[in-house]
Amino acid sequence: MEQIFFYIFAILAVASAIAVVAAKNPVHSAVYLIICFLQVAALFILLRAPFLAAAQVFIYVGAVMVLFLFAVLVLNVGKERLGEQIHHQSVIVIPAVILLLLMMGILVAKGRLTAPMGAFTEKALEKNTEVIGKMLFSKYLFPFEVVSVLLLIALIGAVALVMKEKGSQD
Amino acid sequence: MLETLNINLTAILPEILLTALALCVMALDLIMRRGASRLVLGYLSIIGLLIILPVSCVSVIDGAFYGGMVKADGFSAYFNAIFIIAAIFTILISMDYLKRVNINKGEYYYIVLFATLGMMVMAASNDLVNLYVGLELMALSFYVLVAIRTASSKSVEAALKYFVLGALSSGVLLYGISFTYGVAGTTNFTEIAFQARRVTILDPYLLLAIVFIIVGFSFKIALFPFHLWSPDTYEGAPTPIAALLSVGSKAAAFAAFMRVFLVALPVYQPHWSRIFWGLSAATMLYGSVVAISQKNIVRMLAYSSIAHAGIIMIGFLVTSDMGAAGVMYYLLVYAFMNIGAFTVVTLFIRSSGRGESIRDYRGLAVRHPWLAFVMSIFLVSLAGIPPTGGFTAKFFILSSAINAQYYWLAVIGVVSTAISLFFYAKVIFYMYLSEPDALTEGTAGGAAGGADRDLPIMSSATCNIVLVAAAVGTVLLGIYPTPFIDMAIKAVKPFFLT
Numbered sequence: 243m244e245q246i247f248f249y250i251f252a253i254l255a256v257a258s259a260i261a262v263v264a265a266k267n268p269v270h271s272a273v274y275l276i277i278c279f280l281q282v283a284a285l286f287i288l289l290r291a292p293f294l295a296a297a298q299v300f301i302y303v304g305a306v307m308v309l310f311l312f313a314v315l316v317l318n319v320g321k322e323r324l325g326e327q328i329h330h331q332s333v334i335v336i337p338a339v340i341l342l343l344l345m346m347g348i349l350v351a352k353g354r355l356t357a358p359m360g361a362f363t364e365k366a367l368e369k370n371t372e373v374i375g376k377m378l379f380s381k382y383l384f385p386f387e388v389v390s391v392l393l394l395i396a397l398i399g400a401v402a403l404v405m406k407e408k409g410s411q412d
Numbered sequence: 413m414l415e416t417l418n419i420n421l422t423a424i425l426p427e428i429l430l431t432a433l434a435l436c437v438m439a440l441d442l443i444m445r446r447g448a449s450r451l452v453l454g455y456l457s458i459i460g461l462l463i464i465l466p467v468s469c470v471s472v473i474d475g476a477f478y479g480g481m482v483k484a485d486g487f488s489a490y491f492n493a494i495f496i497i498a499a500i501f502t503i504l505i506s507m508d509y510l511k512r513v514n515i516n517k518g519e520y521y522y523i524v525l526f527a528t529l530g531m532m533v534m535a536a537s538n539d540l541v542n543l544y545v546g547l548e549l550m551a552l553s554f555y556v557l558v559a560i561r562t563a564s565s566k567s568v569e570a571a572l573k574y575f576v577l578g579a580l581s582s583g584v585l586l587y588g589i590s591f592t593y594g595v596a597g598t599t600n601f602t603e604i605a606f607q608a609r610r611v612t613i614l615d616p617y618l619l620l621a622i623v624f625i626i627v628g629f630s631f632k633i634a635l636f637p638f639h640l641w642s643p644d645t646y647e648g649a650p651t652p653i654a655a656l657l658s659v660g661s662k663a664a665a666f667a668a669f670m671r672v673f674l675v676a677l678p679v680y681q682p683h684w685s686r687i688f689w690g691l692s693a694a695t696m697l698y699g700s701v702v703a704i705s706q707k708n709i710v711r712m713l714a715y716s717s718i719a720h721a722g723i724i725m726i727g728f729l730v731t732s733d734m735g736a737a738g739v740m741y742y743l744l745v746y747a748f749m750n751i752g753a754f755t756v757v758t759l760f761i762r763s764s765g766r767g768e769s770i771r772d773y774r775g776l777a778v779r780h781p782w783l784a785f786v787m788s789i790f791l792v793s794l795a796g797i798p799p800t801g802g803f804t805a806k807f808f809i810l811s812s813a814i815n816a817q818y819y820w821l822a823v824i825g826v827v828s829t830a831i832s833l834f835f836y837a838k839v840i841f842y843m844y845l846s847e848p849d850a851l852t853e854g855t856a857g858g859a860a861g862g863a864d865r866d867l868p869i870m871s872s873a874t875c876n877i878v879l880v881a882a883a884v885g886t887v888l889l890g891i892y893p894t895p896f897i898d899m900a901i902k903a904v905k906p907f908f909l910t
Contacts, residue, residue, distance in 0.1 A: 346620065353616035380417055381479035384424070385545040388533055391431060392549045395526050398438070399556035402519040 255281035268314045279303045293371045423477045423484035426468035426492055427532055433460035434525035441518030450518040454507040457521045461500045468492035476538050480600045483538045486903030490740050491535035491667045494747050498660045499528040501751045501878050505758050506652040508872035527553035531664035540589045540599040543668055551578050558649040570648025577641045585628025591621035601676035608679040622684050632665035633721045636695035646714040655754035658717040663743040674907045681731050688729035695722030696828035704835050709757050709770050723825050727809040733908050735812035737900035745801035745889050752882030753790040759875055774846040784843040786879045793886045795836040796829050801889030
C-alpha cells in the first residue's frame with residue numbers, strides 16, 4: 243500500500259519537475275514547482291519525517307514560492323520560446339541524458355542496500371521533532387553553527403550586490 | 413550518541429578566531445562613515461590572520477570532535493596554513509586593486525575571511541555533512557566576491573556562470589552524499605571506512621556515489637570536463653579573487669578529496685583511481701595545450717592552473733604517503749607562485765582594460781626590471797624549473813607516481829610540463845627580449861592615455877610585500893623543501909596506517 247503511494251508521489255514529483263523546465267510561462271513554472279515541492283513533502287511523510295514535510299511546506303511552498311512569484315511579477319518576465327535558448331544542442335543532449343539515466347537505472351537495479359539500519363527506528367522517530375532538535379544541538383552542533391555563518395553570508399552577499407555604491411560616485 | 417560528543421574548543425580555535433575576526437571587521441564596517449576609506453579593514457584582517465596563522469599551526473589534537481564531525485590533525489593544520497597564507501596575500505593585493513578599480517566596499521574583506529573559514533571547515537571535516545556545509549560557505553562567499561564589481565557586465569557574467577555551474581555541482585555532490593548514506597548508513601568518514609571494509613565488493617550504489625562525489629568536487633578544482641567555468645570566471649572576477657579561487661578553493665577541494673577517498677573509501681582504491689587516472693591525464697594535456705593559444709594573461713593562467721590541478725591529482729590517486737604529502741607540498745608552493753604571478757598581473761591591469769593581453773608585457777624588463785624579475789621567478793617556478801619550488805613539488809609528485817608504478821601517468825605529466833614550458837617562456841621572452849610596443853607607448857604617453865599611464869605600476873607597498881614574500885617562499889621551498897615535506901608526510905601518515 244505504502245509503495246503504491248510512493249510511486250504515485252514520486253512519478254508526480256518527477257513529472258511536475260519536468261513541467262517546471264518545459265513550461266513557457268514563468269508563472270506556470272512556479273505553480274508546477276509548488277506541485278513538485280508538495281509531492282516531495284508527501285514523500286517525507288512516507289519516510290516518517292513529518293517535521294521535514296512541514297518545514298518543506300512552510301519554507302518552500304510558502305515563503306520561497308511567494309517571493310519567487312513576486313520577483314516574476316515585479317520583473318515582468320515575459321514568455322520565452324524554447325527554441326530561442328536551445329539551438330541544436332538538444333540533438334546531442336537528449337540521447338546523452340537518456341543514456342545516463344539508463345546507466346544509472348541499471349546500476350540502481352543491480353544494487354542492494356546492505357547497510358544496517360541506523361539508530362532511528364520507527365519507534366525512536368515517534369517524537370520526530372524532538373529527535374531532530376536533539377541531533378541538531380548534539381551530534382550536528384558544529385555544522386549547525388557553520389550554517390548560521392552561511393546564512394549570514396547569504397544575507398550580506400545579497401545586500402552587497404544589490405546596494406548602490408556611495409563611495410564611487412564622488 | 414551523546415557520550416561521544418567530545419566538545420573541545422581548542423580543536424576548533426582557528427575557526428572560532430577567524431569567525432570572530434570576520435564579525436569584528438563586519439561590525440567595524442557598519443559603524444564606519446559611509447564615504448570613509450575601507451583600507452583599515454584590510455589591515456585589520458591581515459593583522460588578525462597573522463595572529464591566527466601560528467594558532468592554527470599549533471592547535472593539533474588527536475581524535476575527532478563534536479560527535480566525530482571535526483578533526484584537528486596535522487593535515488588540517490597544514491591546509492589551514494595554506495588557506496591563511498593565500499588569504500593574507502589576497503587581501504594585501506586587493507587593497508591596491510580595489511583602490512585602482514574604485515570600489516570602496518568593506519564587505520569585500522570579510523567575505524574573503526568567510527570564504528577562508530569555509531575552506532578551513534572543509535579541510536577539518538570528518539563527516540560528509542560538515543564537508544558540504546563548509547563547501548557551501550566557501551562557494552557562496554566566492555559567488556559574491558566574483559560579482560563584486562557590479563558595474564562591470566563581465567564580472568556579473570562570470571559570477572552567473574560560476575553560480576549556475578557551482579549550484580549544479582553542489583546538487584550532484586549532494587546526490588552522491590545521499591547515495592553514500594544509503595549504502596553505509598552514516599556520513600562519518602571513519603564509520604564509512606568501517607562499513608566499506610565489512611562489505612568489500614563494490615556496491616553499485618556506492619559506485620554511483622563515488623562518481624557523483626568526484627564530479628561535484630571536480631567542478632571546484634576545474635578538472636578537464638568540468639573546467640568550462642574557470643577561464644571565464646577568472647577573467648571576469650576581480651584579479652585577486654581569481655588568485656584566491658585558483659589557490660584556495662582548489663586546495664580546499666583537494667583536502668576534501670583526500671579526506672573522502674583516503675580516509676572513507678580507501679578499500680575501493682582500484683576502482684576510483686581509474687576514474688582519477690583518466691581525469692588527471694585529460695586535465696594535464698588539455699590545460700597545457702589550450703593555454704598555448706591564449707592571448708589574455710589571466711586566461712592563460714587559468715588554463716595553466718587547470719593543468720596544474722591535473723598534475724596534483726597524480727599525487728593523490730597513487731595513494732601513498734609520499735604522493736599525498738606531495739599534493740600538500742605542491743599546493744603550498746602553488747599558493748606562493750600562483751598568487752605571486754597574479755599579483756604582477758593585478759599590478760598591470762588598468763581600468764581601461766589594457767594590460768590584460770600577453771602582448772602588453774613586451775619590454776617590461778626595460779620599464780620595470782623588478783616586476784619583470786619576480787614575474788620570471790614565478791613563471792619559472794610554475795613551469796617547474798629548478799631551483800624553484802615548482803620543480804621540487806613536481807619532482808615529489810612524479811617520483812611518487814613512478815614508485816607506485818603509474819609510469820604512463822608520469823610520462824604524461826612530464827610531457828604536459830614540457831608543453832607548459834612553452835607558454836610560460838613566451839611571457840618571459842616578451843618581457844626581456846621584445847621591444848616595447850612603440851605604438852601603445854606612444855598613445856599611452858599622449859594626452860588621452862596620460863591619466864592611465866600616470867598610475868605608476870609600482871605604486872603600492874602592500875603589493876611589494878606580497879611580491880617579496882611570494883618570491884622568497886617560491887625559492888625557499890625549492891632549495892630547502894625538507895622541513896615542509898616532512899611535515900606533510902607526518903600529517904598524512906595516519907591516513908595510511910589502517
